[in-house]
Amino acid sequence: MADKSFKYIIVGGGVAAGYAAREFAKQGVKPGELAIISKEAELLDSQGFMCALEVEERNSFPSGMQRKARDPFFNMVSELAPPNSSFSLLGPLSYIVHAPDVQSLVCRGEGLESHIGISLILSTYIVKADLASKTLVSAAGESFKYEKLVIATGSTVLKLSDFGVQGADSKNIFYLREINDADKIVEALKANKNAKVVVVGGGYIGLELTAVLRMNNIEVDMVYPEPWCMPRLFTEGIAAFYEGYYKKKGVNMIRGTTAVKAVKLKDGRVLEADIVVVGVGAIPLTSLFEGQVETDKRGIKTDAFFKTSAPDVYAVGDVATFPMKMYNDVRRVEHVDHSRKSAEQAVKAIYASEQGKSIDEYDYLPYFYSRAFDLSWQFYGDNKGETVLFGDTDPNSATHKFGQYWIKDGKIVGAFLESGTPEENKALAKVAKVQPAATLDQLAQEGIGFASKI
Ligand code: FAD
Ligand code: NAD
Numbered sequence: 238m239a240d241k242s243f244k245y246i247i248v249g250g251g252v253a254a255g256y257a258a259r260e261f262a263k264q265g266v267k268p269g270e271l272a273i274i275s276k277e278a279e280l281l282d283s284q285g286f287m288c289a290l291e292v293e294e295r296n297s298f299p300s301g302m303q304r305k306a307r308d309p310f311f312n313m314v315s316e317l318a319p320p321n322s323s324f325s326l327l328g329p330l331s332y333i334v335h336a337p338d339v340q341s342l343v344c345r346g347e348g349l350e351s352h353i354g355i356s357l358i359l360s361t362y363i364v365k366a367d368l369a370s371k372t373l374v375s376a377a378g379e380s381f382k383y384e385k386l387v388i389a390t391g392s393t394v395l396k397l398s399d400f401g402v403q404g405a406d407s408k409n410i411f412y413l414r415e416i417n418d419a420d421k422i423v424e425a426l427k428a429n430k431n432a433k434v435v436v437v438g439g440g441y442i443g444l445e446l447t448a449v450l451r452m453n454n455i456e457v458d459m460v461y462p463e464p465w466c467m468p469r470l471f472t473e474g475i476a477a478f479y480e481g482y483y484k485k486k487g488v489n490m491i492r493g494t495t496a497v498k499a500v501k502l503k504d505g506r507v508l509e510a511d512i513v514v515v516g517v518g519a520i521p522l523t524s525l526f527e528g529q530v531e532t533d534k535r536g537i538k539t540d541a542f543f544k545t546s547a548p549d550v551y552a553v554g555d556v557a558t559f560p561m562k563m564y565n566d567v568r569r570v571e572h573v574d575h576s577r578k579s580a581e582q583a584v585k586a587i588y589a590s591e592q593g594k595s596i597d598e599y600d601y602l603p604y605f606y607s608r609a610f611d612l613s614w615q616f617y618g619d620n621k622g623e624t625v626l627f628g629d630t631d632p633n634s635a636t637h638k639f640g641q642y643w644i645k646d647g648k649i650v651g652a653f654l655e656s657g658t659p660e661e662n663k664a665l666a667k668v669a670k671v672q673p674a675a676t677l678d679q680l681a682q683e684g685i686g687f688a689s690k691i
Pocket of ligand 1: 413525554574
């Protein structure tokens with residue numbers, strides 16, 4: 238087969254790819270210059286999968302979830318669509334644009350192609366990357382040549398079998414990463430309306446998916462090995478609120494043990510389950526580039542412009558291990574905010590270098606968030622040092638507004654808030670960025686008021 242050649246190729250069709258393409262469009266990419274190659278059949282935003290489940294089951298979105306499901310390609314469509322258009326959801330993750338002068342344009346990416354000439358090479362699994370000859374090869378044997386490559390392959394799920402669990406390939410065990418995964422879970426739930434579900438894992442997927450299931454009146458047990466949920470961010474004090482709240486919502490949370498054989502637990506208990514959904518972490522997809530780029534912390538090492546050690550190759554999103562300027566450290570981040578910003582930074586850097594200009598180094602302030610039931614928290618900064626909890630941490634109270642600061646060397650380095658207003662969340666970001674001096678006593682007394690003064 239003849240090679241296809243492009244000036245720029247983005248490999249991957251997720252969040253970072255979407256934002257990279259959007260930035261390419263802003264920078265004036267010419268028709269035919271850019272291709273997005275993804276193994277999936279659609280351009281996706283994996284964080285929308287949770288919403289896909291909700292749409293299927295409840296036929297409505299809780300407010301605030303809408304943008305999530307449609308982002309980032311929704312943003313592109315909304316920018317490209319004619320004025321006075323409106324948007325509505327047409328099944329999980331595909332969009333119909335109603336516009337006065339376009340009868341209806343179903344956007345599974347086609348909009349990108351016809352509007353700005355970005356080639357979408359979907360259902361195309363890249364199985365070989367030769368960075369020396371600047372060539373990618375697909376499973377079907379097609380070759381793609383590039384001048385500049387943006388790696389946006391994201392992560393894949395860690396499996397129970399990666400932890401040596403037997404029976405982990407049983408057909409009632411599901412994972413959640415791609416749209417197909419969500420479809421399979423929805424199908425299984427539809428086939429068994431009274432299914433009892435066990436969710437394995439106490440991180441983001443465990444907590445968010447459990448909430449979605451409970452909102453659909455599905456019986457759920459959650460099991461995780463740590464003494465409290467979301468241990469990579471939550472302290473025991475924060476987790477106590479969420480565990481209490483989930484209990485109030487009818488979730489049975491089993492802590493401090495793990496699955497050793499399907500849903501047989503390490504402590505000997507066996508959980509009854511029709512369906513098991515597993516969220517035990519993610520691992521970046523870097524194997525295509527093994528031995529060809531420098532790696533660190535399981536990711537592809539980049540500079541502050543997301544340039545890798547290989548010439549003309551950039552890495553963005555979940556796969557990039559980049560300099561975290563604020564903390565004089567290198568880190569990898571598995572969240573959408575960084576995926577978006579890293580993608581924009583890389584494309585800006587590509588154009589700047591072509592024009593002989595320079596841009597500022599990436600200076601990222603970590604930002605994580607989650608929504609579940611009617612709860613919504615945000616966190617900015619670093620979760621290092623001493624902590625102080627403030628506000629109403631009672632899971633049974635009507636307001637449940639509380640937060641936490643992290644203090645290191647007498648300065649605030651991290652801030653968490655549940656149920657904050659938009660202004661308070663802005664203040665949270667600012668306090669984590671500015672890092673003012675404060676004492677634990679002062680913060681315990683002033684709570685979010687302290688951040689709001691900065
Ligand atoms: P991805 O979005 O995963 O995209 C990677 C793309 O590369 C995929 O299209 C994949 O198919 C493709 N690909 C991989 N290998 C190949 C190959 N060899 N050939 C061709 N294509 C390939 N983060 C938040 O901050 N907030 C949230 O609410 C949130 N919710 C989430 C919910 C779920 C269910 C999941 C799974 C993750 C969620 N995340 C959330 C994390 C967030 O989605 C990721 O951090 C983000 O998607 C990373 O973006 P990315 O572009 O690097 O990777
Ligand atoms: P995670 O890292 O958030 O949580 C993994 C959890 O797995 C751990 O907290 C632990 O409780 C559990 N675990 C580990 N080994 C286990 C074992 N052997 N048995 C039982 N439990 C075990 O990962 P995740 O929840 O799977 O999420 C996957 C990816 O998706 C991550 O990159 C995450 O950042 C991302 N995500 C983010 C959001 C968000 O930002 N709101 C939402 C969903 C997913």
